[in-house]
Amino acid sequence: VQPGSPSPIPAKLRDIQWGKLNFLHTTDTHGWLAGHLQEPSYSADWGDYISLATRMREQAESQGWDLLVIDTGDRVEGNGLYDSSDPKGKYLYDILKQQPIDLLCSGNHELYKQNTSETEFLTNVPNFMDSYIASNIDIIDPNSAKLVPLGPRFKKFTTKKQGYRIMAFGFLFDFIGNYNNTRVQRVEDAVKESWFQEAIHDDEIDLFIVLGHVPVRSEEYQAVHEEIRNARGNIPIQFFGGHFHIRDYARYDTHSSGLASGRFMETIGFLSIDDVKSTAPNFSRRYIDNNLFSFYHHTGLNETNFSTNHGRNVSHMIQHARHALDLDYVHGCAPKTLWVDRTPYPSSDSVYTWLETEVLPQSIRNPLRDGTSALAVVNTGAIRFDIFKGPFTQDSTFIVSPFTSGFKYIKDVPYTTAKRIVALLNGQTKIFTASAQHPHTSYCPLAPPEQCAYQSGNMATKDRQTAYLQRTSQQHGQAIISLEVESDPQYFPGYTTIDDAGDDGDDTIHSSVSFYQVPNVIPTLIHPHSTQVGEEDLDSSEEPSTVDLVYVDFIEPYIALAAKFSGLDVNLPQDSDVYMDGVTLTHLIENWIKKNWKCDEATS
Numbered sequence: 026v027q028p029g030s031p032s033p034i035p036a037k038l039r040d041i042q043w044g045k046l047n048f049l050h051t052t053d054t055h056g057w058l059a060g061h062l063q064e065p066s067y068s069a070d071w072g073d074y075i076s077l078a079t080r081m082r083e084q085a086e087s088q089g090w091d092l093l094v095i096d097t098g099d100r101v102e103g104n105g106l107y108d109s110s111d112p113k114g115k116y117l118y119d120i121l122k123q124q125p126i127d128l129l130c131s132g133n134h135e136l137y138k139q140n141t142s143e144t145e146f147l148t149n150v151p152n153f154m155d156s157y158i159a160s161n162i163d164i165i166d167p168n169s170a171k172l173v174p175l176g177p178r179f180k181k182f183t184t185k186k187q188g189y190r191i192m193a194f195g196f197l198f199d200f201i202g203n204y205n206n207t208r209v210q211r212v213e214d215a216v217k218e219s220w221f222q223e224a225i226h227d228d229e230i231d232l233f234i235v236l237g238h239v240p241v242r243s244e245e246y247q248a249v250h251e252e253i254r255n256a257r258g259n260i261p262i263q264f265f266g267g268h269f270h271i272r273d274y275a276r277y278d279t280h281s282s283g284l285a286s287g288r289f290m291e292t293i294g295f296l297s298i299d300d301v302k303s304t305a306p307n308f309s310r311r312y313i314d315n316n317l318f319s320f321y322h323h324t325g326l327n328e329t330n331f332s333t334n335h336g337r338n339v340s341h342m343i344q345h346a347r348h349a350l351d352l353d354y355v356h357g358c359a360p361k362t363l364w365v366d367r368t369p370y371p372s373s374d375s376v377y378t379w380l381e382t383e384v385l386p387q388s389i390r391n392p393l394r395d396g397t398s399a400l401a402v403v404n405t406g407a408i409r410f411d412i413f414k415g416p417f418t419q420d421s422t423f424i425v426s427p428f429t430s431g432f433k434y435i436k437d438v439p440y441t442t443a444k445r446i447v448a449l450l451n452g453q454t455k456i457f458t459a460s461a462q463h464p465h466t467s468y469c470p471l472a473p474p475e476q477c478a479y480q481s482g483n484m485a486t487k488d489r490q491t492a493y494l495q496r497t498s499q500q501h502g503q504a505i506i507s508l509e510v511e512s513d514p515q516y517f518p519g520y521t522t523i524d525d526a527g528d529d530g531d532d533t534i535h536s537s538v539s540f541y542q543v544p545n546v547i548p549t550l551i552h553p554h555s556t557q558v559g560e561e562d563l564d565s566s567e568e569p570s571t572v573d574l575v576y577v578d579f580i581e582p583y584i585a586l587a588a589k590f591s592g593l594d595v596n597l598p599q600d601s602d603v604y605m606d607g608v609t610l611t612h613l614i615e616n617w618i619k620k621n622w623k624c625d626e627a628t629s
């Protein structure tokens with residue numbers, strides 16, 4: 026663990042159930058290799074995870090069983106350890122590669138930018154060699170300028186102890202937001218390729234493993250499942266997924282299942298199959314809270330014998346990197362906790378309400394447009410994590426807002442049209458999220474990823490969820506999107522997952538936390554600033570007739586689409602301009618906090 030990280034709180038735990046074949050799974054780690062320095066439940070770091078995998082592998086192998094380690098992508102963007110260095114990821118890749126990962130693949134965040142995907146290709150793929158699978162991604166090789174596979178399309182191997190013959194694939198969902206140096210083939214098309222058909226018709230296979238940065242309930246995985254089932258009947262298939270940042274476990278049929286293991290190093294997913302070759306293989310899943318109390322419990326070890334030298338050294342590597350990046354530097358102190366979706370929006374504890382009532386009105390400004398009102402539109406997915414009461418550090422800056430998007434604007438838009446654009450972006454028709462042809466699309470580009478799971482309505486035990494949501498929505502006037510289990514004062518709050526195997530998947534027995542729906546975008550009307558020095562800003566209680574429509578440039582394609590539907594005659598990007606040169610949402614937030622959140626006894 027990192028110095029200063031909080032000790033885990035002892036809790037009642039459910040055991041893992043070992044099988045002859047066992048897996049540990051991470052996904053959507055987004056640079057959180059130091060663990061959570063403000064949350065005891067998730068305070069273990071990548072070094073501790075290395076010790077966990079080593080100890081569990083030792084134990085499995087001593088019984089003649091196998092253990093495989095899997096990661097399903099989005100390892101970058103979302104934490105100071107990755108985002109605050111120059112170049113980004115300067116320390117991350119060396120730390121990541123210390124864990125011997127048996128199978129890994131790319132997420133969408135590895136592909137948003139040219140330099141990220143090129144680093145993946147030139148550094149991370151070679152670090153993991155044939156374990157890195159890219160079944161549907163190509164990249165323009167920066168050396169040869171030729172389009173080549175990002176990594177091998179599949180991997181065939183035999184497990185060390187049981188000798189299971191495995192064929193593994195690694196997919197990315199049908200992502201369309203990648204930079205133009207990469208090509209993502211639709212999964213539904215990739216499975217029709219001859220290499221895939223040959224691979225699934227290989228007779229010398231006991232088990233297929235499909236890993237992917239793909240939600241476990243998705244059209245993409247349905248297509249893969251169907252293709253393998255059609256070719257190979259009842260052969261066991263184990264899927265590992267991610268992207269929606271949720272814990273989830275789907276049972277597709279008696280011989281296949283899919284595990285999703287959360288986000289941000291909060292969860293180490295465990296899965297076992299016993300026995301792969303039997304007529305009725307037994308699958309067992311567990312979501313392990315990422316902390317030492319859980320790790321000691323599941324290995325039967327303790328603080329004197331759990332950590333390996335290698336694990337401890339990696340914790341030191343992380344500590345050194347955090348120090349070099351000055352990630353503990355305090356910019357200010359939050360007077361209270363602000364939540365992404367653990368409180369209704371709008372409300373005084375919502376990070377979005379804080380943004381739209383305080384940060385944006387006081388920070389969005391273009392001196393050249395001082396006489397004009399602005400409607401600032403920020404997508405809710407641009408904010409990645411909660412802000413906890415207390416010190417707001419250099420690390421927190423990137424945890425909350427890691428992206429480098431700036432602000433652009435369309436000038437002099439009729440205010441009614443600007444409001445219509447916002448309404449469309451937030452619309453119930455979901456034209457920007459799911460469509461009639463693809464109601465369960467994995468791509469919902471505006472809101473935080475966990476919201477996509479709820480937007481697509483594609484969750485476990487849907488009937489129970491629906492009944493519950495209708496009841497709670499009536500009670501609270503806003504949709505709550507998680508199920509609450511009975512709250513019990515002897516438990517502290519945490520994940521209480523309901524999946525296709527029931528409600529006993531989490532290792533730690535927690536009391537439940539409610540999650541609420543948030544819109545795709547939040548609009549903030551900013552009244553004109555005075556152009557005269559010393560004059561008060563104009564107070565306008567009246568609605569403006571026109572506004573500058575200001576938005577985070579990441580959402581420009583969706584603004585363009587909504588503008589078209591709203592009858593606004595613009596051609597983007599030609600008709601838009603930079604609103605605040607060189608300023609990102611991250612800068613705005615950091616500067617606002619420096620000015621407004623001083624540390625004193627009450628807040629630090």
Ligand SMILES: Nc1ccn([C@@H]2O[C@H](COP(=O)(O)O)[C@@H](O)[C@H]2O)c(=O)n1
Nearest residue numbers: 268406407428469470471472473474579
């Ligand atoms: N430059 C960016 C990139 C992404 N987002 C938001 O993140 C969401 C995707 O997150 P995942 O971790 O699920 O891949 C995306 O839907 C956007 O809301 C962004 O705001 N700016």
